[in-house]
Amino acid sequence: MELAYGHPKSLKPIQTKYCPGCGHGVIHRVIAEVIDELGLQGASIITNPVGCSIWADLYFDFDSVQPAHGRTPAAATGIKRVLPDHLVICYQGDGDLAAIGTAEIIHAANRGEKFTTIFVNNAIYGMTGGQMAPTTLVGQHATTAPYGRDPVEAGMGYPIRVLEMLATLGGTKYLARGSVNNAANIRKTKQYIKKAFEAQMRGEGFTMVEILSPCPTNWSMGAGESVEWLEKNMIPFYALGEVKNTLEEAAK
Amino acid sequence: MAEDIRLMKGNEAIAEAAIRAGCRAYFGYPITPQNELTAYMARHMLDRKRTFIQAESEVSAINMVYGAAAAGARSMTSSSSPGVSLKQEGISYICGADLPAVIVNVARSGPGLGGISPGQADYFQSTRGGGHGDYYHFVLAPKSVQEAADLTYEAFDLSDEWRIPAMILADGLIGQMMEGVVLPAERDLSKLPKRSWAVGNQAKQGRPINHVSSINLVPLELEASVRARFERYAKIKETLVRFEETQVEDADLVIVAYGTSARVSLGALQEARKAGLKVGLFRPITLWPFPEKRLAELAGKGKRFLAVEMSMGQMVEDVRLAVNGKAPVDFYGRCGGVIPTEDEVLAAARKILGK
Amino acid sequence: MTEKTFIAGFGGQGVISLGQLWVYLGMKEGLQVTFFPFYGAEKRGGVARASVIVSTDEIASPLVTTPDSAVVMNMDSLPICEDIVKSGGYLLVNSSLVKVEPKRTDLKVIKVPCNELAEKIGDVKIANMVMMGALAKVTGAIKMDKLEPVLKSFFPESKHRFIPSNLAAVKAGMDAV
DSSP states (O other), X not given: OOOOSOOOTTBOSSOOOSOTTOSHHHHHHHHHHHHHHHTOGGGEEEEOOSSGGGGHHHHBSSEEEOOSTTOHHHHHHHHHHHOTTSEEEEEEEHHIIIIITHHHHHHHHHTTOSSEEEEEEOSSOTTTTSOOOTTOOTTOOBTTXXXXXXXXXXXXXXXXXXXXXXXXXXXXXXXXXXXXXSHHHHHXXXXXXXXXXXXXXXTOOEEEEEEEOOOHHHHTSOXXXXXXXXXXXXXXXXXXXXXXXXXHHHHO | OGGGOEEEXXXXXXXXXXXXXXXXXXXXXXXXXXXXXXXXXXXXXXXXXXXEEEOSSHHHHHHHHHHHHHTTOOEEEEEOHHHHHHHHHHHHHHHHTTOOOEEEEEXXXXXXXXXXXEOOTTHHHHHXXXXXSSOXXXXXXXXXXXXXXXXXXXXXXHHHHHTOOEEEEEEHHHHHOEEEEOOOOOOOGGGSOOOTTSSSOHHHHTOOOOEEOOOOOXXXXXXXXXXHHXXXXXXXXXXXXXXXXXXXXXXXXXXXXXXXXXXXXXXXXXXXXXXXXXXXXXXXXXXXXXXXXHHHHHHXXXXXXXXXXXXXXXXXXXXXXXXXXXXXXEEEEOXXXXXXXXXXXXXXXXHHHTO | OEEEEEEEEETTSSHHHHHHHHHHHHHHTTOEEEEEEOOOSOOSSSEEEXXXXXXXXXXXXXXXXXXXXXXXXXXXXXXHHHHHSOTTXXXXXXXXXXXXXXXXXXXXXXXXXXXXXXXXXXXXXXXXXHHHHHHHHHHOSOOOTTHHHHHHHHSOGGGGGGHHHHHHHHHHHHHTO
């Protein structure tokens, strides 16, 4: 009898420390499934960022490197240049990628570094306890935006659509935005990740998948409510789908 | 023999020595007075199909080193004072993750943007672990183009052996001047030390998975790892201290100086000896580990000391700590990019000796 | 033997190449050498200065503060060099461009019409080579007896066609003093 569905080999069979309703666990699983499907477990390296997913190396069953906050794309650059035949995954949150590491992600993308960035966007700082992120929506509350993100009066700026910004750069080949709010979107997200990983292994250029993910704890909601909030507020602003795909072009 | 000597700038000799030592990945960012080093690496690393990246910042460059070193490559970055300040975050992580790496500081004068002329005011930053946390790393101070090449070459081996980064602390004069240099032999990359702790090729090696990280939130575990590192530091202090002495045995006054200041002080010593003054020169080559034992020994023999630096007095504190009150320690320094002259140092020595 | 020389001129006069070639020749003759240019933020047209030392012994400070000889390639460099040369030292002056007399009387002043001699050979750009010939002759620090092969190893293949004029310039400088 064939096993139709089981625990991915690339993910250790242990319980995560993530909060109930957090998206990281699902995202980890989807990544692990794709790695298993591609048979790359023994040749994969993840850079796990500063943020909640700093613990990713406890769960993934392959090599990992933990860099300084925001420097994840710089470290991933160093790794991938030395080990070009490996699958290098640059896992980042919104604080790591879109605030402190803005320079690093833009230049890694522009150089066309051949790793894949998995950008988990939950519109909030998780590990430090609910501060405003660059992707926090206008009006959304945070410990450092107690009256809601106010771009004008309080000068808090506007939420950044990172993929759309990176799409202008010549080095980016595949940029897609998925979400883990329901099974259909999780399946789509998995397809995006698979396309990105395959393109990476062909050495095509910079690939990135942004994933909208709930943070019930720091959004001060229940798990179910947080999914609804994501659907009602995040998806309308951060449109799902492939933002840039020049892979077909390259394949011709 | 003579045909083996090449006339090179310090910056270029450092770069060529690094390539010959088996540097596989170099990451830099433009800053004067070390630009020739980055340009040399660009041409010659790319020629050899090795990794060269002009990074978007010094911060990125040192973190690329972190990644490349984690992946098992001999890795290097270079910069000058303000840029090295930016690298301190990365250096702290490299030390915390026990990675080997070589960092070159062709120092200029600060603070802030300061000037581009040579300086030695980065001594504290270099020798105290310039970033956050309890750590040290090798600091090697060349006095000539030849020694800049030799120490860079050795830095890769030291760093590999001890899994501690090694810094070459030169200055704008060492970087910009040209001297004759005999370069070390090219290393065979396939014969470099194995790195069982590095990431990559896990399946091929059939080993358990590796994590390169500096984080540990369990205080007792973190304490144990810091202590283990300090045990290595203690062994290094026992075995790897290096210095050079010139006419120290019969000297009444021993000048203590490193790098460019030591060159100037040697000139002052030669003049002093001509005038019958018993002046010696003690030149630390390893600034960390600092040659404190030998200085204490000399203090016990009744010598007095004059520290000469291109700063307002930084290494002099280590001399005083080493001497521990057993001998008087004076200081002469210039800063702001001014290089002291032999006459000035001689005058300072005369004043102390009362002659 | 230790010869400490200070060279000054304006950017573009070949002060840096003169200094580099001087120490390269010294190195090829088995001497200890050091060359230190005064590096700055400017690229062209500024002041160009270099400290060069050739010696039979280990060289102490690479910085020349009291030179045994100084080379003055233009007017602006005269006061700078005149100030620092040791008493009894050589002051080599490019008399094509420096039309005033040095004030100090304790120096051996050597006037070399570098630009004119270079132009006669056919290229004013080799005025620095004329000066190098003069410097070698008066100081005796570098023999320059194997100049041609050394120049061949100093310059890349693509510049070898300039070697004959460089040799002529050095000779003209030697003959002029």
